[in-house]
Amino acid sequence: MGHWEIFLFFLIIAFIYSSVGFGGGSSYLAVLAMYSFPYQEIRLTALICNIIVVIGGVFIYIKNNQVEWKKILPLTLISVPMAYLGAVLKISQEIFFLTLGITLIIAALLLWIKTDTKNNGEISENAGNSLLRNGFLGGGIGFLSGLVGIGGGIFLSPLLNLMKWDTPRKIAATSSVFILVNSVSGIFGQLSKLSADIDYFRILSLCFAVFIGGQIGSRMSLKWNPLVIKRMTAVLVLVAGINVLIKYW
Template sequence: MDYWQIVLLFLIIAFVYSSVGFGGGSSYLAVLAMYNLPFQEMRLTALICNIIVVTGGVYLYIKNKQVNWRKILPITLVSVPMAYLGAIAKISQETFFLILGITLIVAAILLWIKTENTVTEDSFDNNKKALLKNSFLGGGIGFLSGMVGIGGGIFLSPLLNLMKWDTARRIAATSSIFILFNSISGIFGQLTKMPEHIDYTRIGILCLSVFIGGQIGSRMSLKWNPIVIKRITAILIFVAGINVLIKYW
């Protein structure tokens, strides 16, 4: 593989993102964009890497009983078909990079915002209005995620924190599960229109890199200050978004 730098960057991204419950899809795309890779392959690579990174985190969250399925299902069930529809939507390369750049900048702003989460472990809002709002939120983020090639957690987590939706730990668990199912759905959508020339060797090497980084990061998530990590991530994503817009727009 000629781009050994990508391997190192992917490992670092997986390490940082998994420590705060994300998959890293947005930053994978930003890195790949710098190397002028085919945008169809970029999206597929980012989604597969997302799955690898968040799977370990999902296992740990379920094991530690941080998953509230009654609240997660309305968001996730609607997002899955919408992610598929977003993935099969026909967009040009120019449109893709424009959406990607804007997406990265907006995500950075959301990540930077600090919220005081005062929700208790026992609180739960199960009225019809809340279910409708959760479903609408999940569907909208799911469609955008499928179109760009990310899992969507980088949008979902900050918004849920702003809404004081649940505890910080349960929001991280929700984001991981959201990313996992949306990435799988997005891949099925991407496979319906993939070009013939895909470098599967490169994808495989990058998958191994994020597996190592993700496993380390997900196990250190309880030891790091999540606000510090999120703000460092926000700065990196913001710079990446600006670079994408300057380079491709």
């Protein structure tokens, strides 16, 4: 595999993102886009790496009783088919990169917004129990996730924090589950139209990198300041989004 520095980039990204309950799909996409790899391979790689990273986090969150399935299901039941629909939707390479760049910039702004991570008692019961609102939110983010090849947690987590949907830890757990199921759905959608020029060795190498970074980061998630990590992630995503737009606008 040429460009071996990408292996290190992916390891670091997985480490940072997994520490706050994300998979890193947005930054994987941005890094690969700057190397001009085939855009179908870019989306597939990002989703597979997402799954590898968040599986460890989901396991840890379940083990620590941070996953509330009754609140997560309304978000995921609609997001899964919508992620599949977004993945099978045929778009041009130009539209893909334009959508990706805008998506990354919006995600960065959402991540930068400061939410109260200390007062876990202020939880809006209406936000967590509104089936229509949760279904609409999950479906919209799921469709966008499938379209550009991300898990969607980078959008879901800031929005749920702003809605005071639950405690920060449970929102991070919810985002991890959301990323996992939507990434799986997006991969199934992409399997129907894979191109012949995909470099599977490169994909496997990058999967190994994010496995290492994700395992380390997910185990440090309870020790780091979530706001600091989110701000670091926001800067990383913003720079990546701007670079994608400059290169492909």
